[in-house]
Amino acid sequence: MPLDPQMKALLDAMAKANAPAFHTLTPVEARRSMAGRAVAGDAEPIERVEDRAIPGPGGPLPIRIYTPSGAGPFAALIYFHGGGWVLGDIAMTDLPCRMLANASGCVVVSVEYRLAPEHKFPAAPEDCYAATRWVSDNAAALNLNPQRIAVGAVSEVTGERALQALGQVVLRARQPVIKKEHGALPQRRGERCDPRRDAQAQL
DSSP: OOOOHHHHHHHHHHHHHTOOOGGGSOHHHHHHHHHTTSOOSOOOOOSEEEEEEEEETTEEEEEEEEEOSSOSOEEEEEEEOOSTTTSOOTTTTHHHHHHHHHHHOSEEEEEOOOOTTTSOTTHHHHHHHHHHHHHHHTTTTTTEEEEEEEEEESSHHHHHHHHHHHHHHHHHHTSOSOSOOOOOSOOOTTOOOOHHHHTTSOO
């Protein structure tokens, strides 16, 4: 069976780059290598992009808020980048977050959680919980509908682990974050990630 053309193009580009495998690198080296593999292309124009630092359990927690055109109140997607809690940052997913916000008409809040091994588990999910709680608590000021807040991640594995970890943090805190939870970025195993399609998830 032939490879999907887009996947073949990606694999060919990776082979041409001759980048070392992540497991052969230190975390710092892997992050540097991953930054060089970020999604390429022109940044899609969007109504507003705002960088903030909100209170986090380990100090100021960077987030990036993508607001589409429209009057609101908006639905919100709190977005956790991939990287297995070790790699990645909000700059790496700037392009897909812009696409998601524009295509869905919802505000996307990208979270730069702390990374291992410098910050041991559960530092990352605790940051994700703090960001989710902050968005929920500040929904009115952010022009959001508090009944339409979702959390999501870049891949099936990352999203599943993020939601499981968030659930454990919520149980430990013994208080809910939001009144209603929704899955986001539906993606079946073996299916390509398409930000425009995934943005149609009901928020």
